Amino acid sequence: MTQSSKNKGSQFSKNNPWIELIQTIVTAAVLSLGIRTFIAEARYIPSSSMRPTLEVNDRLIIEKLSYLFREPIRGDVIVFNPTESLKAENFKDAFIKRIIGLPGEIVEVKTGKVYVNGKKISEEYIFEAPDYNYGPSRIPEDEYLVLGDNRNNSYDSHYWGFVPKKKIIGKAFVRFWPFDRLGSLYKQPAYLK
Template identity: 30%
Template sequence: MNLQTILGNFALILFVLMVVTGVIWFLDVFYLAKQRRAAADRALAEYDAHLARQTSNGIVGDGSPAKRAKIEADLLRQPTWVEYSGSFFPVIALVFCLRSFLYEPFKIPSSSMVPTLLVGDLILVNKFTYGIRLPILNQKVVQLNDPQRGDVMVFKYPKDMSQDYIKRVIGVPGDKITYENKRLTVNGKAIEYTALDDYLDDENNERLVYKKQFKENLSGVDHRILNDERAANINLGDVREFPHSDACTYRYEGFTCVVPEGNYFMMGDNRDNSADSRYWGFVPDKNIVGKAFFVWMNLGNPKRIGSIH
């Protein structure tokens, strides 16, 4: 695992911090604190003996409770590195557990899911919808639900596991997906499309572009998609070799793929501006991170807050 992968894996960083601070916290509770207590008891006993000798020699020493308490407090005080570790450990452990098993925040970096998700959207991903997985290893240990067509899902990019991608589930294992002239057919059934007003795509700061907008009904899930009339049905030159590529047939008008067992076919809602399963292949179940369900903030557009459709 190279340095870039480690730095890009926030969960791994959290895990290492949790282990380090946890070890220090437990070491302090079960060993270091007892050592400090023993040292304080010895020092106080010596102090009391010293005062006793002074008194026997007719010397009045400073035996006030405040003086004694100060000596004890100084010796019982935690070293700075132990104090900070003990303070951070429960916080880090809580954040690690929340991100690993419940909800994880992500920021949308590209326009591939426009108009559903915009660049800068801060979203929450449900980590347990599709089963409970071990942190770091991403190994499923408890099976709950399977991804369904229409879900917006976060997953590890098959070509680079250090990158998280977000797309919509188009095909589940066994599905026959046909994309022809920018229209989907799933298992021989044409998907319903309803024309909407053109969408002003202003994600490109250099120019404003109007794109055709449709409501797509995918297995009962309504969502909006965009088509760019100027773009080709599929850019065959961008298609790369990928596992199970023999399950797909490409042509100028589009393609047909049969989704292998244990894999999913993903596409962006901004259909002509999305690098997805059409170009780099299927997403294995082991790559799944979770289901995106809520936009909790967009610093440039606070009105974006709400559920994801």
């Protein structure tokens, strides 16, 4: 092959708009898939279980990096894949709830309050006080107790158990829709009183 025929082949691929379009689309798809898989992804809220913090049809960004560098903490709003007990009930979609109990802690719900290791926690973010009793129950290592902020209308850990760390997809980071509620979801964690 002569030098001029090599140049024509490479010049053809450089100047062909179809080849450039395909290269651009493939590059964008690979970057998008990589970002969604390893860094962040968008999610929407399908139920009222997290009211008032999250409303039906809110759109969120879930970030996936922070738990590579630190453990989840009380107060984090997390998205997680169904646990084994939820899979047994044919749940396939991810859940979103707030972490209330950490590995090794004893959690109890009574008289409309949540207690961790016998101490009441502060919860300014809930819709209303829980009208049920739960526990006391010790959380296994590498697992978390999660509850919805709409305590009396949330299918959460007080029904089906704990969330293993390996099931956590990521932490709810920011709401981007609707625009009038745009902003960070970070709230001071519910520290023990």
